[in-house]
Amino acid sequence: KQEVTQIPAALSVPEGENLVLNCSFTDSAIYNLQWFRQDPGKGLTSLLLIQSSQREQTSGRLNASLDKSSGRSTLYIAASQPGDSATYLCAVRTGANNLFFGTGTRLTVIP
């Protein structure tokens, strides 16, 4: 069964820093990987979708990378801002068309 792990569980950084969030998954037979943002008590906002054939995907200050063979993805956030404070979830999509989620990394950007 697919297991998705995110490290660290929590991260605090001063405003303006660049940071990397990590995601690992046990079964490399995935179709794609999706990164989400979740604000407290709120829904999931899709940030990036990276296909299994891609190595990178960029959206604004966000850059996601994928190394399918080693079962890893990273989300790079450039020039962090207090508004980036949220929990970031990665999820992998298998052939069954459902998402397996990680436990998330809770990010706090300190002004």
Added chain:
Amino acid sequence: EPEVTQTPSHQVTQMGQEVILRCVPISNHLYFYWYRQILGQKVEFLVSFYNNEISEKSEIFDDQFSVERPDGSNFTLKIRSTKLEDSAMYFCASSVAALTEAFFGQGTRLTVV
């Protein structure tokens, strides 16, 4: 920008009661999903729905759960006889096709007392 909408945002129900959670997916999307998140735990897949039938379901989605698309816009999750352990945030999602980006609603927080 089109979005998935869910109602109600919060529902409190007594154990043993039936609840219906409602969702309006994005209008041109063909695949619909329900996920749930128990407080402090991972988001978990419940069911996917396409062409008016269930396409996948998890082991969580047992006989007390059912889904329906009663008309061209709504997608519902029914829990027949709620248990305390059904307390969770329930998320509806939709995607334009299989294996594509899923867009989630804001969730319905279900509290069973």
